[in-house]
Amino acid sequence: MTPERYHKIRKTLERRQPDLTLLADQVRKGRNLAAMRRTCDAFAVGEMHAVIPEEEGIKRYAGISAGTNKRVQTIHHKKVDEAVAELQGRGMRIAVADMTEQAVSYQDFDFTQPTAILMGSEELGVSPEAKALADDFIYIPMMGLVESLNVSVAFALILSEACRQRESAGMFDQPRLPMDEIDRLAFEWGYPKLKNYYLGKKMAYPELDEEGQIIDS
Secondary structure: OHHHHHHHHHHHHHHHOOOEEEEEEEOOOOHHHHHHHHHHHHOOOOEEEEEOOOOOOOOOOOOHHHHHOOOOOOEEOHHHHHHHHHHOOOOEEEEEEEEOOOOEEEOOOOOOOOEEEOOOEEEEEEEHHHHHHHEEEEOOOOOOOOOOHHHHHHHHHHHHHHHHHHHHHHOOOOOOOOOOHHHHHHHHHHOOOHHHHHHHHHOOOOOEEOOOOEEEO
């Protein structure tokens, strides 16, 4: 690993927002899930959640996700209520993307608070079960004749706004992940083959110096 690569990895990890995530409920197309995972990686979200229909399963599209499955962890849930309970247990508000009477424009919602953005399926939108569990509703104002966007496009717009707000609030100025987690992930991203070796041997990772080189013990 070159020093330039190491510093880029560290900078990426130091910007990660652990209290901002995606909950994809019943999104059936693997391409959409892969595109949303790529958006998470682009906008400092290191973990996403997905409730996947059992009969569908999940397909991986490496070309679209661009390797982000290695950098953005996808946590699968069997039911949306279980996923919501876990996220609310972490102190996150569930912001459901759906046009309802109480919905506010995504640009007016406060994304500096711990937030899980819930996106519904391509065909049916947000399920009644998910709506009943929502803390907030948000929508994207439309200026043309279309009434909705592709789910992955809609999520990209919302997450971009969330990061704009957080950047304005200075939430990218200091690392928000624990330093030991940053160290662990920096090693795993920089030395994927060695990661597997150390995990297989059940050994602790070696330390890295300021240039990302392994300190020979």
